[in-house]
Amino acid sequence: MIFEKVKEFVKTKGVPLYRIAQIRQAVYEKGISDWDEATNLPADLRQALKKEVKLLSFDVVKVEHSKRDIVYKALFKLNDGNKIESVLMKPGKTWSVCVSSQAGCPLGCAFCATGKLGFKRHLTDEEISDQVLFWYQFLRKNNLGERVSNIVFMGMGEPLLNYVNVVKAIENLSCTDYLNIGQRHISVSTSGIADKFYNLAQDLPQVNLALSLHNADNEERTRLMPINRKYDLDTLKEKLEEYIARTGREVFIEYTVIEGENNSPAHVRKLGKWINSIKDNYLLHVNLIACNEAVGKAVATHESSVKKFAAALKAMNINVSIRKSLGSDISAACGQLAAKEGKRK
Ligand code: SAH
Numbered sequence: 420m421i422f423e424k425v426k427e428f429v430k431t432k433g434v435p436l437y438r439i440a441q442i443r444q445a446v447y448e449k450g451i452s453d454w455d456e457a458t459n460l461p462a463d464l465r466q467a468l469k470k471e472v473k474l475l476s477f478d479v480v481k482v483e484h485s486k487r488d489i490v491y492k493a494l495f496k497l498n499d500g501n502k503i504e505s506v507l508m509k510p511g512k513t514w515s516v517c518v519s520s521q522a523g524c525p526l527g528c529a530f531c532a533t534g535k536l537g538f539k540r541h542l543t544d545e546e547i548s549d550q551v552l553f554w555y556q557f558l559r560k561n562n563l564g565e566r567v568s569n570i571v572f573m574g575m576g577e578p579l580l581n582y583v584n585v586v587k588a589i590e591n592l593s594c595t596d597y598l599n600i601g602q603r604h605i606s607v608s609t610s611g612i613a614d615k616f617y618n619l620a621q622d623l624p625q626v627n628l629a630l631s632l633h634n635a636d637n638e639e640r641t642r643l644m645p646i647n648r649k650y651d652l653d654t655l656k657e658k659l660e661e662y663i664a665r666t667g668r669e670v671f672i673e674y675t676v677i678e679g680e681n682n683s684p685a686h687v688r689k690l691g692k693w694i695n696s697i698k699d700n701y702l703l704h705v706n707l708i709a710c711n712e713a714v715g716k717a718v719a720t721h722e723s724s725v726k727k728f729a730a731a732l733k734a735m736n737i738n739v740s741i742r743k744s745l746g747s748d749i750s751a752a753c754g755q756l757a758a759k760e761g762k763r764k
């Protein structure tokens with residue numbers, strides 16, 4: 420729900436304006452999942468809201484819970500029947516939400532289940548921010564905690580191809596009157612739509628940028644990520660330098676380690692060389708992720724390979740950490756979101 424709709428409703432129905440603050444409190448402080456729970460409002464107003472303003476812009480088809488990790492995955496059905504997924508996880512002490520920005524994805528990376536689906540459509544700003552609102556309601560309803568602390572755009576789709584709606588959704592989510600999630604706690608992950616980096620630096624300089632690199636050799640990267648034909652390693656380097664010069668912020672380089680594909684000593688050397696060639700590269704931080712089983716080139720990669728890769732990068736003076744992959748038992752980990760209703764293979 421976009422709160423503007425409530426304001427509009429109040430004004431057109433001649434409801435006293437002080438109700439706006441009460442409705443805001445019910446939605447964003449109490450975290451109601453149904454207008455009936457807004458007991459601070461009179462019954463007739465609750466009824467009217469129920470008829471005219473939907474709390475969520477999609478239907479919740481199901482929520483799954485990982486048996487191994489603190490991870491939940493939800494499947495949503497959009498108004499036009501398209502389906503998307505979103506993930507709630509607790510990697511440490513706080514809750515993070517992984518949101519989708521598109522139904523499907525047009526970029527077809529060789530290791531990603533979302534890419535395999537092809538592109539259905541862009542999500543609206545409301546469909547993006549409602550994913551977080553849903554998880555906030557979920558946390559409240561299940562007494563799991565107070566709030567969502569972090570948001571990562573690592574679900575389905577390429578956020579920088581849906582730039583305007585992603586920016587609007589982030590502005591909405593970080594608004595102090597609503598969910599109040601600080602922009603420094605929001606990360607946008609991109610396969611490298613480099614001509615949008617500078618826009619992001621201007622529009623949302625506090626938001627974290629994560630670049631999915633996965634290979635520092637142009638030919639090999641193109642095979643893994645066809646978008647590299649349009650934005651190759653030289654372009655990425657140039658646009659990253661501009662981004663860093665403008666924001667002075669740390670940038671995360673995501674590297675999914677795929678056994679036998681991008682984890683040889685030569686791959687480490689190329690990656691290290693590329694990073695060290697970038698101006699102000701002390702602001703670059705490599706996040707290594709063990710590849711999750713998904714499609715095509717994605718083979719489950721053992722942690723020992725990732726550790727070896729990390730040690731070799733460290734030896735080249737590069738900031739590096741290993742990101743733990745969560746929720747693969749319910750296909751909720753990176754690259755596994757396919758918004759299927761039935762059982763997976
Ligand atoms: N389209 C954006 C964001 C969504 S994908 C992007 O590509 O960055 C989120 C992350 O999951 C990306 O870093 C992506 O490369 C990674 N990913 C995709 N498939 C994966 C797999 N099978 N195992 C591990 N990570 C994967």
Ligand code: SF4
Binds near residue numbers: 524533535574575
């Ligand atoms: Fe799209 Fe990202 Fe998957 Fe590539 S990794 S297909 S850009 S969602």
